[in-house]
Amino acid sequence: MEEIWNGFVRAIELIAGLDPLVVEITTRSLFISLSSAFLAAVVCIPLGGFIEFRRFWGKGALINAIHTLYSLPTVTVGLLVFLLISRSGPLGGLGLLFSPAGMILGQAILVSPIMIGLTITALAEVNPLIKETAKSLGATELQIIVTVIKEARVAVMAAVLLGFGRALSEVGVAMMIGGNIRGYTRVLTTSIALETSMGNLELSIALGIILISISLVINIVLNMVRG
Amino acid sequence: MAGKMLKLSLLLLVLSVFCSGALAAEGERLKLATTTSLQDTGLLDQIKEKFDELHNVSLDVVSGGTGIAIQYGERGDVDVLIVHDKPRELKFIEDGQGLERRCIAYNYFYVVGPEDDPAGIKDMNASQALATIMARGEADPASVMFVSRGDNSGTHAREKLLWKNAGLDYSQVNNSGPWYVDAGQGMGATLNIANEKQAYTLSDMSTFMAYQGNMTLVSLIGGGDDLLNVYVAMAVNPEKHPDVNCALANEFINYLVSDEGQDLIASYGMEKYGKPLFSPARGNCTLIGCSDGECAVPATASCAAA
Numbered sequence: 024m025e026e027i028w029n030g031f032v033r034a035i036e037l038i039a040g041l042d043p044l045v046v047e048i049t050t051r052s053l054f055i056s057l058s059s060a061f062l063a064a065v066v067c068i069p070l071g072g073f074i075e076f077r078r079f080w081g082k083g084a085l086i087n088a089i090h091t092l093y094s095l096p097t098v099t100v101g102l103l104v105f106l107l108i109s110r111s112g113p114l115g116g117l118g119l120l121f122s123p124a125g126m127i128l129g130q131a132i133l134v135s136p137i138m139i140g141l142t143i144t145a146l147a148e149v150n151p152l153i154k155e156t157a158k159s160l161g162a163t164e165l166q167i168i169v170t171v172i173k174e175a176r177v178a179v180m181a182a183v184l185l186g187f188g189r190a191l192s193e194v195g196v197a198m199m200i201g202g203n204i205r206g207y208t209r210v211l212t213t214s215i216a217l218e219t220s221m222g223n224l225e226l227s228i229a230l231g232i233i234l235i236s237i238s239l240v241i242n243i244v245l246n247m248v249r250g
Numbered sequence: 251m252a253g254k255m256l257k258l259s260l261l262l263l264v265l266s267v268f269c270s271g272a273l274a275a276e277g278e279r280l281k282l283a284t285t286t287s288l289q290d291t292g293l294l295d296q297i298k299e300k301f302d303e304l305h306n307v308s309l310d311v312v313s314g315g316t317g318i319a320i321q322y323g324e325r326g327d328v329d330v331l332i333v334h335d336k337p338r339e340l341k342f343i344e345d346g347q348g349l350e351r352r353c354i355a356y357n358y359f360y361v362v363g364p365e366d367d368p369a370g371i372k373d374m375n376a377s378q379a380l381a382t383i384m385a386r387g388e389a390d391p392a393s394v395m396f397v398s399r400g401d402n403s404g405t406h407a408r409e410k411l412l413w414k415n416a417g418l419d420y421s422q423v424n425n426s427g428p429w430y431v432d433a434g435q436g437m438g439a440t441l442n443i444a445n446e447k448q449a450y451t452l453s454d455m456s457t458f459m460a461y462q463g464n465m466t467l468v469s470l471i472g473g474g475d476d477l478l479n480v481y482v483a484m485a486v487n488p489e490k491h492p493d494v495n496c497a498l499a500n501e502f503i504n505y506l507v508s509d510e511g512q513d514l515i516a517s518y519g520m521e522k523y524g525k526p527l528f529s530p531a532r533g534n535c536t537l538i539g540c541s542d543g544e545c546a547v548p549a550t551a552s553c554a555a556a
Contacts, residue, residue: 039337062495064256109325109326109327110325110326110327110491110493111326111327115326115493116493118493120327121310121312121327121328123471202312203309203313204309204311204312205295205298206308207279207308207310208310220435220436220439220442221256221438222288222438222442222461222464
């Protein structure tokens with residue numbers, strides 16, 4: 024118990040004193056996960072729109088599959104992306120393995136199902152009258168989608184924030200794709216794993232507190248947006 | 251409502267811009283895959299500091315066991331390796347995956363265990379000790395246990411070799427009961443598990459010394475030819491993997507075998523542990539079973555083929 028308490032006190036000191044290492048790792052974590060959430064949002068919101076508004080064979084099964092992938096194991100995505108972007112893989116020429124760009128790609132893939140699925144749900148909840156009205160006013164399909172997404176923007180934003188939260192807190196992709204390289208791809212979660220295995224519990228606790236605090240802020244923002 | 255969304259988007263944008271500073275320092279990078287011992291002890295952090303400054307580059311260290319490091323090399327995902335498992339190193343060179351084997355440092359593996367040594371292995375040789383731990387562990391798994399890295403690392407390879415030398419079949423050992431704990435983790439984590447369970451394990455000397463302060467385990471057997479632990483650097487062959495940074499990889503190996511690099515290795519750990527964690531290969535080439543070519547300064551392999 025004393026160990027935990029001492030770790031906690033030291034952790035507060037590290038955070039309050041803006042320890043350079045803690046600041047650096049936190050900044051990098053935020054950058055990588057914000058970028059991956061942004062990348063995923065750009066692809067997933069329109070994609071969710073098309074799935075919701077188009078009628079096609081197997082639509083129900085597809086949506087079911089997307090819901091199943093909400094809990095896509097991070098290590099599986101890590102493995103998949105590793106095989107894709109390793110020098111011996113199909114995208115090897117890009118040299119993305121062990122780089123922040125590779126991590127952004129991996130986390131974007133990881134959070135895509137959540138963003139697509141929640142976008143579909145968000146759009147489905149929009150009053151169908153809005154769609155009908157837009158249609159009767161002669162809107163194209165794209166214009167209809169944009170109109171409805173605008174109407175559902177709060178729920179769509181919530182989907183993006185949830186994706187960001189998942190990207191920030193995952194460790195599988197970050198470890199397997201980033202490689203936990205000091206000063207380059209080391210982020211909050213991989214640092215905690217490493218420092219704990221090395222017995223540096225104070226630093227681990229400090230980074231853990233930061234991670235939880237960021238999640239808390241995301242939640243508060245989420246409630247503000249919804250409220 | 252729209253105003254709120256705008257504010258939120260702006261906030262995200264500002265955060266992204268602020269954070270992109272984290273990525274600003276892009277320059278030439280050298281990717282090194284290494285065994286965990288050099289990373290966990292902090293030696294590579296020091297080497298990185300010096301090397302980065304010397305060549306104005308960034309040494310990116312990916313740490314894992316020798317098995318995974320060699321795999322990264324075979325896939326062309328890294329430019330240079332530091333590993334410690336001779337048979338697999340020789341195969342790596344033979345397969346044309348690496349340019350040449352360069353011995354850089356050595357120390358010894360330790361058989362570590364609880365201070366009261368419930369299996370009574372002190373002063374045995376390592377293979378005898380392992381066979382004894384197995385016999386005692388099978389009889390009484392509550393008091394005698396062994397924790398294995400189980401991760402295909404260089405240390406794990408040595409453990410398997412010791413079982414073989416004891417006349418035992420590894421797959422049988424691995425499945426012979428609860429006394430044998432297959433951790434599947436790095437050296438530090440494995441030592442922590444062994445310490446929690448008050449079990450025996452095989453550790454490289456440097457990681458054990460670096461972790462000793464937080465543990466009650468002691469070294470029971472150290473030294474002897476069968477526990478010799480030689481660290482080797484190899485550049486990945488540009489003929490197989492045209493994208494690797496071979497020139498810089500050779501510069502790095504040359505730095506390791508240079509007087510400056512060897513001095514750094516020879517003195518590392520003195521301050522903190524009162525004793526160096528690694529011995530330099532310089533001057534000990536024959537002792538550690540490396541050929542003159544494998545210790546020559548500077549590295550002679552050419553990157554010209556690419």
